Amino acid sequence: MSILLFLAPASVMIAxxxxxxxxxxxRSGQYDDxxxxxxxxxxxxxxxxxxxxx
Amino acid sequence: xxxxxxxxxxxxxxGAEGEATLELLVPGARCAACMAKIERGLAxxxxxxxxxxxxxxxxxxxxxxxxxxxxxxxxxxxxxxxxRASLFNPAEAKAxxxxxxxxxxLALGVAGxxxxxxxxxxxxxxxGLFGQELEPATRTLMYWLSAIIxxxxxxxxxxxxxxxxxxxxxxxxxxxxVPISIGVILTLIVSFSETFQGGRHAYFDAxxxxxxxxxxxxxxxxxxxxxxxxxxxxxxxxxxxxxxxxDDQGLEHGVPVAEVLEGDLLAVAPGERVPVDGRVEQxxxxxxxxxxxxxxxxxxxxxxxxxxAGALNLDGRLVMRAVTRSQDSxxxxxxxxxxxxxxxxxxxxxxxxKAAAIYVPTVHSVALATFVGGWALGLGPREAxxxxxxxxxxxxxxxxxxxxxxxxxAASGRLFRKRVLVKSGAALERLAExxxxxxxxxxxxxxGRPRLVETPAVMLASAATLARASRHPLAQxxxxxxxxxxxxxxxxxxxxxxxxxxxDGQLARLGRAAFLGVKAGQSSETELWYAAQGDAPVRFTFAxxxxxxxxxxVAALKARGLTVEVLxxxxxxxxxxxxxxxxxxxxxxGLTPLxxxxxxxxxKESGTKTLMVGDGLNDAAALARAHASMAxxxxxxxxxxxxxLVFEGEDLMAVVDAIDVASAxxxxxxxxxxxxxxxNLVAAPAAVFGLINPFVAAIAMSGSSLVVTLNAxxxxxxxxx
Numbered sequence: 001m002s003i004l005l006f007l008a009p010a011s012v013m014i015a016x017x018x019x020x021x022x023x024x025x026x027r028s029g030q031y032d033d034x035x036x037x038x039x040x041x042x043x044x045x046x047x048x049x050x051x052x053x054x
Numbered sequence: 055x056x057x058x059x060x061x062x063x064x065x066x067x068x069g070a071e072g073e074a075t076l077e078l079l080v081p082g083a084r085c086a087a088c089m090a091k092i093e094r095g096l097a098x099x100x101x102x103x104x105x106x107x108x109x110x111x112x113x114x115x116x117x118x119x120x121x122x123x124x125x126x127x128x129x130x131x132x133x134x135x136x137x138r139a140s141l142f143n144p145a146e147a148k149a150x151x152x153x154x155x156x157x158x159x160l161a162l163g164v165a166g167x168x169x170x171x172x173x174x175x176x177x178x179x180x181x182g183l184f185g186q187e188l189e190p191a192t193r194t195l196m197y198w199l200s201a202i203i204x205x206x207x208x209x210x211x212x213x214x215x216x217x218x219x220x221x222x223x224x225x226x227x228x229x230x231x232v233p234i235s236i237g238v239i240l241t242l243i244v245s246f247s248e249t250f251q252g253g254r255h256a257y258f259d260a261x262x263x264x265x266x267x268x269x270x271x272x273x274x275x276x277x278x279x280x281x282x283x284x285x286x287x288x289x290x291x292x293x294x295x296x297x298x299x300x301d302d303q304g305l306e307h308g309v310p311v312a313e314v315l316e317g318d319l320l321a322v323a324p325g326e327r328v329p330v331d332g333r334v335e336q337x338x339x340x341x342x343x344x345x346x347x348x349x350x351x352x353x354x355x356x357x358x359x360x361x362x363a364g365a366l367n368l369d370g371r372l373v374m375r376a377v378t379r380s381q382d383s384x385x386x387x388x389x390x391x392x393x394x395x396x397x398x399x400x401x402x403x404x405x406x407x408k409a410a411a412i413y414v415p416t417v418h419s420v421a422l423a424t425f426v427g428g429w430a431l432g433l434g435p436r437e438a439x440x441x442x443x444x445x446x447x448x449x450x451x452x453x454x455x456x457x458x459x460x461x462x463x464a465a466s467g468r469l470f471r472k473r474v475l476v477k478s479g480a481a482l483e484r485l486a487e488x489x490x491x492x493x494x495x496x497x498x499x500x501x502g503r504p505r506l507v508e509t510p511a512v513m514l515a516s517a518a519t520l521a522r523a524s525r526h527p528l529a530q531x532x533x534x535x536x537x538x539x540x541x542x543x544x545x546x547x548x549x550x551x552x553x554x555x556x557x558d559g560q561l562a563r564l565g566r567a568a569f570l571g572v573k574a575g576q577s578s579e580t581e582l583w584y585a586a587q588g589d590a591p592v593r594f595t596f597a598x599x600x601x602x603x604x605x606x607x608v609a610a611l612k613a614r615g616l617t618v619e620v621l622x623x624x625x626x627x628x629x630x631x632x633x634x635x636x637x638x639x640x641x642x643x644g645l646t647p648l649x650x651x652x653x654x655x656x657x658k659e660s661g662t663k664t665l666m667v668g669d670g671l672n673d674a675a676a677l678a679r680a681h682a683s684m685a686x687x688x689x690x691x692x693x694x695x696x697x698x699l700v701f702e703g704e705d706l707m708a709v710v711d712a713i714d715v716a717s718a719x720x721x722x723x724x725x726x727x728x729x730x731x732x733x734n735l736v737a738a739p740a741a742v743f744g745l746i747n748p749f750v751a752a753i754a755m756s757g758s759s760l761v762v763t764l765n766a767x768x769x770x771x772x773x774x775x
Contacts, residue, residue, distance in 0.1 A: 004195070008174075008175070008199055011171070011174065012171055012199075012203060015167060015170065015171050016167075018167070019163065019164065019167045022160075022163045022167075023160060023163070026156055026159050026160055026163070027156075031159065032108065032110070032111075033108040033109055033110045033111070034110055035109040035110045036089060036107065036108055036109030036110060039085065039086030039089055039109055040086070040089070042086050043086065043089075043090055
């Protein structure tokens with residue numbers, strides 16, 4: 001059972017990375033324009049500045 | 055266009071590095087191609103650093119390279135690209151950012167993370183409950199691991215509830231969030247003490263999944279409000295309140311209406327609304343006061359006349375001196391009434407709060423009785439507290455928390471497809487209760503724009519060639535009636551009088567009676583005269599016609615047992631005609647805005663729950679004070695602000711649809727409450743007698759939430775059938 005002591009924290013760490021990613025997507029406004037983002041991917045020109053103009 | 059001559063710098067905002075920014079609304083941009091075209095078109099301008107269009111909200115953000123920028127150039131560029139845009143006030147643009155929504159989304163994400171990971175440790179524990187081998191030491195380890203994940207998650211995700219509960223307690227009230235907060239905190243404390251003592255009953259998973267399910271309901275409710283608010287804001291921004299102020303050199307500067315000061319000289323072009331009350335200094339024109347007073351006949355104005363804020367300038371450019379600022383114009387009285395109305399509406403007790411008012415004391419007394427009774431009957435304080443906590447968790451506020459938002463989001467989605475915008479869930483609840491419907495006449499029962507009613511058919515074609523050259527609403531109505539055709543040559547328009555031009559080789563005139571040398575008749579109707587040189591003038595009469603389905607909608611309302619009434623500011627004859635046409639027996643004419651509001655108040659005092667449907671400024675106070683209110687999309691901003699629901703399009707049946715959906719939503723919500731109550735009748739005793747273990751709690755909680763949500767989804771299924 002001692003493998004649990006390694007596996008349990010490892011799985012939580014992986015999940016935490018996912019949660020961190022979720023925080024980043026929300027904070028950087030990636031859910032602010034779902035329709036626009038769906039349309040932008042069809043655009044030929046690469047759009048490397050998601051978010052607001054600045 | 056005159057806009058090019060106008061200085062619109064008042065609408066500029068400033069970015070992080072001091073560069074000028076501009077926020078615009080581009081309602082016409084709806085596809086990927088539009089987005090690329092607009093963004094590239096604007097980025098090609100030398101002064102623009104970047105442009106970003108949000109396709110969901112139709113908001114366009116433009117950043118300039120320097121601290122100076124000219125909004126008019128952007129507007130012109132968009133115009134060239136084929137898009138109509140309007141400016142956001144910098145202050146309003148800030149409000150568009152949805153901070154609360156982000157917070158809720160983050161809380162929901164954290165709760166979801168917590169639930170998923172705590173379950174990882176819960177499943178072995180549950181398995182242990184069914185006789186599988188699980189040493190007490192391993193179980194305690196599982197609980198400790200659960201605690202490490204669940205506690206921070208529950209504290210973060212629970213913040214929206216804790217804050218709301220705290221502010222409600224400070225006002226000495228108890229809303230739904232109070233038992234939720236107490237339940238979550240107590241559960242965590244009890245679970246910790248169980249884990250310390252190596253006990254079996256720790257509910258870390260229940261605390262987080264409770265918050266997760268509740269946050270779904272909270273998030274849905276917020277989304278409903280946010281979409282409705284942004285759509286309402288879009289409608290408002292389309293009628294941008296720009297005033298054109300003249301400086302000493304006679305140049306026009308566009309400024310937000312709120313910045314107009316008393317004594318400012320303002321220009322009002324034909325087709326614009328008068329921004330603030332003012333006295334005309336130059337120019338003659340006629341003003342359409344329909345929105346302020348409900349009168350359909352335009353009033354002639356010249357130097358010295360008073361022009362009221364909100365009036366539509368029909369035909370000549372006016373220069374006027376502001377006599378009041380917008381905050382203290384003649385509208386101030388209406389605004390005060392609206393404010394009072396909004397306050398009375400916020401005092402309305404929502405269904406969920408009514409349920410909470412029963413739920414909170416009941417559940418708390420049961421939990422307290424379980425603790426005290428259990429201890430007294432010899433259970434020991436630890437077991438008694440455990441059972442009390444089980445009561446708080448298992449009685450499941452999540453079914454209650456989801457019962458109403460899930461239904462309302464389904465209902466408003468259904469109405470949205472019918473082009474009715476619901477501003478809040480409370481609005482739907484109030485709408486379901488109405489017993490009496492009050493209509494305004496102009497723009498609600500009627501279409502709000504003149505249509506040709508009496509036509510000398512022979513002359514229509516030739517009069518229309520002249521009419522097509524004019525922007526006057528009556529001329530446009532005439533041109534619409536005649537359909538497409540040629541336009542007269544060498545047309546000269548005399549403001550407030552009429553147009554003159556060459557038709558079939560003859561000089562002809564179309565305009566007021568006086569313009570054609572006809573003695574002004576006794577007619578009270580809206581009319582135009584037309585004559586070619588030497589011929590006898592002929593008369594075209596216009597009336598504001600009923601919406602095509604007005605009679606059907608009124609009949610449908612009556613069939614639902616509602617009483618219907620018309621309150622209008624227009625003259626009796628016109629109101630009577632419209633009421634007759636729509637099949638409404640009760641009507642009152644010639645009412646001032648304050649009298650309308652008083653009539654609504656009188657109805658309220660007699661205990662009648664009234665739905666007010668109105669569009670004009672004269673209805674705004676009545677809209678705000680009625681139990682529920684609706685406004686057409688063409689209404690003035692004040693009315694759209696005051697109304698609970700906004701419907702677009704020509705159909706008055708939207709009012710009937712909205713009432714139907716609102717009552718269906720109320721039925722669904724009550725069904726959900728009934729279900730939640732039945733569930734609690736089983737679950738609460740089970741918890742009191744100690745029959746609940748963590749596994750049963752998890753199943754019962756998610757099961758009941760699922761049933762409530764599925765019942766709510768029936769709302770959308772019914773719509774598709």
